Amino acid sequence: xxxxxxxxxxxxxxxxxxxxxxxxxxxxxxxxxxxxxxxxxxxxxxxxxxxxxxxxxxxxxxxxxxxxxxxxxxxxxxxxxxxxxxxxxxxxxxxxxxxxxxxxxxxxxxxxxxxxxxxxxxxxxxxxxxxxxxxxxxxxxxxxxxxxxxxxxxxxxxxxxxxxxxxxxxxxxxxxxxxxxxxxxxxxxxxxxxxxxxxxxxxxxxxxxxxxxxxxxxxxxxxxxxxxxxxxxxxxxxxxxxxxxxxxxxxxxxxxxxxxxxxxxxxxxxxxxxxxxxxxxxxxxxxxxxxxxxxxxxxxxxxxxxxxxxxxxxxxxxxxxxxxxxxxxxxxxxxxxxxxxxxxxxxxxxxxxxxxxxxxxxxxxxxxxxxxxxxxxxxxxxxxxxxxxxxxxxxxxxxxxxxxxxxxxxxxxxxxxxxxxxxxxxxxxxxxxxxxxxxxxxxxxxxxxxxxxxxxxxxxxxxxxxxxxxxxxxxxxxxxxxxxxxxxxxxxxxxxxxxxxxxxxxxxxxxxxxxxxxxxxxxxxxxxx
Amino acid sequence: xxxxxxxxxxxxxxxxxxxxxxxxxxxxxxxxxxxxxxxxxxxxxxxxxxxxxxxxxxxxxxxxxxxxxxxxxxxxxxxxxxxxxxxxxxxxxxxxxxxxxxxxxxxxxxxxxxxxxxxxxxxxxxxxxxxxxxxxxxxxxxxxxxxxxxxxxxxxxxxxxxxxxxxxxxxxxxxxxxxxxxxxxxxxxxxxxxxxxxxxxxxxxxxxxxxxxxxxxxxxxxxxxxxxxxxxxxxxxxxxxxxxxxxxxxxxxxxxxxxxxxxxxxxxxxxxxxxxxxxx
Numbered sequence: 042x043x044x045x046x047x048x049x050x051x052x053x054x055x056x057x058x059x060x061x062x063x064x065x066x067x068x069x070x071x072x073x074x075x076x077x078x079x080x081x082x083x084x085x086x087x088x089x090x091x092x093x094x095x096x097x098x099x100x101x102x103x104x105x106x107x108x109x110x111x112x113x114x115x116x117x118x119x120x121x122x123x124x125x126x127x128x129x130x131x132x133x134x135x136x137x138x139x140x141x142x143x144x145x146x147x148x149x150x151x152x153x154x155x156x157x158x159x160x161x162x163x164x165x166x167x168x169x170x171x172x173x174x175x176x177x178x179x180x181x182x183x184x185x186x187x188x189x190x191x192x193x194x195x196x197x198x199x200x201x202x203x204x205x206x207x208x209x210x211x212x213x214x215x216x217x218x219x220x221x222x223x224x225x226x227x228x229x230x231x232x233x234x235x236x237x238x239x240x241x242x243x244x245x246x247x248x249x250x251x252x253x254x255x256x257x258x259x260x261x262x263x264x265x266x267x268x269x270x271x272x273x274x275x276x277x278x279x280x281x282x283x284x285x286x287x288x289x290x291x292x293x294x295x296x297x298x299x300x301x302x303x304x305x306x307x308x309x310x311x312x313x314x315x316x317x318x319x320x321x322x323x324x325x326x327x328x329x330x331x332x333x334x335x336x337x338x339x340x341x342x343x344x345x346x347x348x349x350x351x352x353x354x355x356x357x358x359x360x361x362x363x364x365x366x367x368x369x370x371x372x373x374x375x376x377x378x379x380x381x382x383x384x385x386x387x388x389x390x391x392x393x394x395x396x397x398x399x400x401x402x403x404x405x406x407x408x409x410x411x412x413x414x415x416x417x418x419x420x421x422x423x424x425x426x427x428x429x430x431x432x433x434x435x436x437x438x439x440x441x442x443x444x445x446x447x448x449x450x451x452x453x454x455x456x457x458x459x460x461x462x463x464x465x466x467x468x469x470x471x472x473x474x475x476x477x478x479x480x481x482x483x484x485x486x487x488x489x490x491x492x493x494x495x496x497x498x499x500x501x502x503x504x505x506x507x508x509x510x511x512x513x514x515x516x517x518x519x520x521x522x523x524x525x526x527x528x529x530x531x532x533x534x535x536x537x538x539x540x541x542x543x544x545x546x547x548x549x550x551x552x553x554x555x556x557x558x559x560x561x562x563x564x565x566x567x568x569x570x
Numbered sequence: 571x572x573x574x575x576x577x578x579x580x581x582x583x584x585x586x587x588x589x590x591x592x593x594x595x596x597x598x599x600x601x602x603x604x605x606x607x608x609x610x611x612x613x614x615x616x617x618x619x620x621x622x623x624x625x626x627x628x629x630x631x632x633x634x635x636x637x638x639x640x641x642x643x644x645x646x647x648x649x650x651x652x653x654x655x656x657x658x659x660x661x662x663x664x665x666x667x668x669x670x671x672x673x674x675x676x677x678x679x680x681x682x683x684x685x686x687x688x689x690x691x692x693x694x695x696x697x698x699x700x701x702x703x704x705x706x707x708x709x710x711x712x713x714x715x716x717x718x719x720x721x722x723x724x725x726x727x728x729x730x731x732x733x734x735x736x737x738x739x740x741x742x743x744x745x746x747x748x749x750x751x752x753x754x755x756x757x758x759x760x761x762x763x764x765x766x767x768x769x770x771x772x773x774x775x776x777x778x779x780x781x782x783x784x785x786x787x788x789x790x791x792x793x794x795x796x797x798x799x800x801x802x803x804x805x806x807x808x809x810x811x812x813x814x815x816x817x818x819x820x821x822x823x824x825x826x827x828x829x830x831x832x833x834x835x836x837x838x839x840x841x842x843x844x845x846x847x848x849x850x
Contacts, residue, residue, distance in 0.1 A: 539686065550685020555675075563676040564615040564689055565622075 078188040079153060081169060084144065084162050086115040087154045103147050106154060119163035127164045131179030135165065142191040153193070165189070221307025222373050224299060230290035230381040237328050237385060237477050240511035244285060244325035249318065250277040254546050262536040262553055263505055266522055267515045268568040269540035274547055275515040278540060279389070279481040282513050285323045285334050286387035286479050288359035291366060291376055293383075294318070294336065300394035310352045310370040317355060317368070327384050334359040341367060386478035388471045392464060392487040401467070402441040405434050408473035413504060417469040424496045425462055432466065460488035465497060469504065476508040485514040486521035494521050499528035506531070522568050526558045537561075537568045571653045573610045574746070576695040576849050577677070578658045579670050584801075585699050585762055586642035586658045587822040589841070595832045596842050598645040598656060609644065610655055611690040612680050616673075617641075639669045654849055667716035674720045678744040693746040696721075697848045701761040702754035706735045709752050724748040736844050749848040751841065763800035765837045770807065770826035772835075781806040 085106050105111055120127065142158030155162050168178045169186050243259030246252040251274045258278075267275050280297050287293025298316035302308070308316075317338075324333035334357070341354040350369040357364040362382055367375040388404075408414040422429045428448035432455060435442045443455040443466070455463060464487060472480055489497055498521065505512050516522060525535050536553035552560050560566035580586050590600070606614045620640065645656040661670040674696065683689050698717075702709050707730045718725040723742045728750065735752040742748050753762045771778040785802050789795060801817060808820030821827070832838045 541685075548685075550687075552679075552683065552686070556679040556682070559676050559679045560683060560686070560689065562623075563619045564612060564680075565619050566686060566689060 247322035494524035
C-alpha cells in the first residue's frame with residue numbers, strides 16, 4: 042500500500058465513523074509512515090485489510106488477532122493462496138521494498154499488525170517454518186527473518202476486515218473460496234464522431250435480450266421518450282443504444298453488467314458470465330454513418346491462459362474494430378484490443394444502479410469544466426430549495442462526496458437530501474460527460490415530484506441543446522411525457538416511442554413533434570399503452 | 571362496421587340547422603344527444619379532450635358557458651355496410667377561422683397514426699360552407715388566405731369556374747376528401763338566406779310579402795341599413811310560428827320548410843348531393 046493509500050485508509054475509517062471534517066482536514070496532510078526493521082515473528086497477519094476500500098466493514102479486535110490459532114489459520118490460508126509467490130521467493134530471493142509492507146503497533150504488546158503486505162509476510166513465515174523443518178528455501182536470505190523492513194504508521198488506527206472477511210472465514214471452515222474483483226473499464230475510449238449534426242437516426246436490434254426479430258426503430262429526434270408496459274424491453278432498448286454507441290469499448294457491456302447486477306462491490310467470474318449477454322447484434326445510423334456492434338461468446342483455445350481460473354471468452358466486434366475479453370473466476374477479465382473506440386461520449390443513468398464514485402467525480406469535474414455546474418445549482422435553488430447556496434466536491438476517487446452549503450442546515454452531505462434533489466443533480470452532471478453524444482436515462486421521472494416535471498424536462502432539454510446531446514429516456518409517467526410538451530420548449534425535437542410486445546415479438550408505435558403533441562393533448566394518447 | 575367521419579364547417583349559426591334539416595330528409599339521424607361512446611373513436615377522444623381542457627374550477631361561469639369549440643350536431647347514416655358520421659360545426663365567421671384550423675390540424679395527424687391501437691385511424695372528410703357575399707372570387711381568396719397553412723394543396727387547387735361554386739379534392743392534405751361549397755345566387759353573389767328563404771316562402775307568399783312590407787317600414791328615413799333584410803324576414807315570419815325563438819331555431823323547426831319542399835328544391839338537392847359526394 043502506498044503512503045497516500047494509507048491516508049485514504051484512515052480517511053475511510055473516519056468516514057465510516059462519521060468524522061467527515063477530519064477527512065477534509067486530512068486532504069492536504071502529507072502521509073506519515075516511518076521505515077523500521079522488525080523480526081518476522083513480531084508481525085501479525087491481519088485479515089483482508091488490502092480490501093479496505095470496500096463496504097460492509099467488520100471490525101476484528103486485537104484480542105482475536107493475537108490468538109496463535111487465528112494466526113495459524115490465517116497463515117495457512119494466505120500462504121496456500123500464494124504458492125506462486127512462495128516459489129518465486131525460493132527461486133529469486135526476497136526483494137525488500139519491492140512492495141512496501143505497512144504495519145501498526147498493537148497496543149500493550151510488542152507485536153505489530155500488518156495492514157499492507159500480508160501476502161509477503163505469510164510467504165516468509167511459511168518459508169521460515171520450512172527452514173525450521175530442514176527444508177530447502179532456495180535463494181532466500183535468512184537474515185530477513187530477523188530484520189525485515191516495514192513502514193510503521195504511528196497513528197492509532199483500527200483495521201477492518203471487510204466484506205470479503207465472511208468469504209475468508211468460509212475458507213477457514215473448509216467452505217468454498219469466493220474471491221471477487223472490481224470490474225474495471227476505461228471511460229476514455231476514442232470518440233469517432235465529433236461535429237455531430239444528426240446523432241442516432243435509427244437503430245436496428247437484431248439480437249439483444251428480448252429483441253430477436255430485427256426491430257428497426259427510426260426517426261429519432263433530440264429527445265426520445267420510450268414507454269410501454271412493464272417488461273416490454275424499455276431498459277433493454279436503452280441498453281442497445283448505449284452498447285451501439287460504445288462500439289468495442291468494454292465500458293458498454295461492463296457498465297451494463299454493473300447496472301443490471303446492481304453491483305456495488307466486487308464481482309466474480311461466475312456473476313460476470315451470468316450478467317454478460319451471450320449474443321448482441323445491433324446496428325444503426327449515426328450522423329449519416331452506419332455502425333454495428335456484435336458480441337459473441339466462445340471458449341478460447343489459447344495456451345497462455347490461466348486455465349485453472351478461466352471461465353469463458355467474448356468477442357466484441359464493431360465495424361472494423363475488435364475487443365477480446367477473457368473472463369476468469371477470481372480476477373479481472375483480460376482485455377485485448379488494438380484500439381477501443383466509441384461513436385461518441387455516452388452515459389447511462391439508472392435510478393436503481395450504484396453510482397460509481399470515481400465516475401461521479403469525473404461527471405462533476407466535466408460539469409464544472411463545461412460551465413453548467415452553476416446552472417445545476419441555480420436550478421435546484423430556484424425550483425426546489427432556495428437555501429441551497431452551493432454544492433462542493435469533497436474528497437477524491439472512491440471517497441468523493443458532495444457537500445451542500447445550505448443556508449439553514451450548514452454543510453450537509455447531498456445524500457442527506459431527498460432522492461429527487463440527488464437524481465436531478467446526478468442526471469444533470471452526467472449530461473456534461475455526454476457533450477456531443479448521447480445520454481440514456483432510465484425512468485427519468487423517478488423520485489421527481491410531478492409539479493417539478495415541467496421545469497425539470499425543460500432543464501434537460503436546454504442542457505441537451507446546449508451540449509448537443511441526444512437524449513433517450515424511458516418513463517412510466519404520463520405526466521412526465523406531457524411535461525415535455527407543457528414546458529413549450531422546442532416541441533418539434535421530441536419523439537415518443539411505445540414498445541409493444543405481442544406474442545414475444547416486439548414492435549413499436551411512434552409519433553413526433555407537433556403530431557405527437559396533438560395526439561397527447563387532443564386525443565388523450567397515453568404513450569405508455 | 572367500418573366508419574367514416576365527415577366534418578362540415580359552416581360560416582355562421584344558421585347553416586348548421588339548415589344543413590341538418592336537409593340531411594334529415596336524406597336519411598341522416600341526429601345522434602347529438604346520444605352518449606359519445608357510439609361515435610368514432612377519434613371523435614370521442616377529441617371531444618373528451620376538449621371538454622377536459624376546460625373542466626376547471628378556475629374558470630368563470632360565463633366563460634365556461636362558451637366552453638371550447640364543440641360541434642352543433644352529430645348525425646349518423648348507415649349505408650353500403652359503412653357507418654358514416656357527420657359533425658357540423660359553426661366556425662363563428664371569418665374572423666374565427668383559427669379555431670377551425672385547430673380542429674383540422676388535430677385531425678390531420680390521424681391518417682398517419684396507425685401504431686397506437688387505441689386511436690383508430692378512419693377516413694376523414696372535410697366540407698367548408700361559406701357565403702359568397704359580394705363575389706365568389708373574393709370568397710375563394712379569403713378561404714385561401716385563411717386555410718392555406720392547414721390545407722395548402724386544397725387551397726392551391728381552388729378555381730373559380732362556376733357561379734354556383736362547389737369543388738371537391740380527393741386525398742389531399744391528409745384528408746380523404748376536402749370540399750368547398752359557396753352559397754351564391756345566379757349572379758355569383760349572395761348568402762345562405764338565398765337558399766333558405768325561397769324554401770320558406772314557397773306556398774307561403776302572402777305572409778312573406780306582408781312581412782317584407784313590414785320590414786320596409788323600418789327602413790324609411792334611414793340612411794344606412796345595418797342589418798340583413800333577409801335575416802329579418804326569417805325572423806319576422808318565424809315569430810309567427812316560434813314566438814321568442816332565434817332564427818336558428820326557426821330554421822330547425824318551422825313549418826315553412828317541409829320534407830316535400832326540400833326534395834323538390836333544386837338548391838337544397840345540390841347541397842345534399844355535394845355532401846354525399848364528399849362522403850362517398
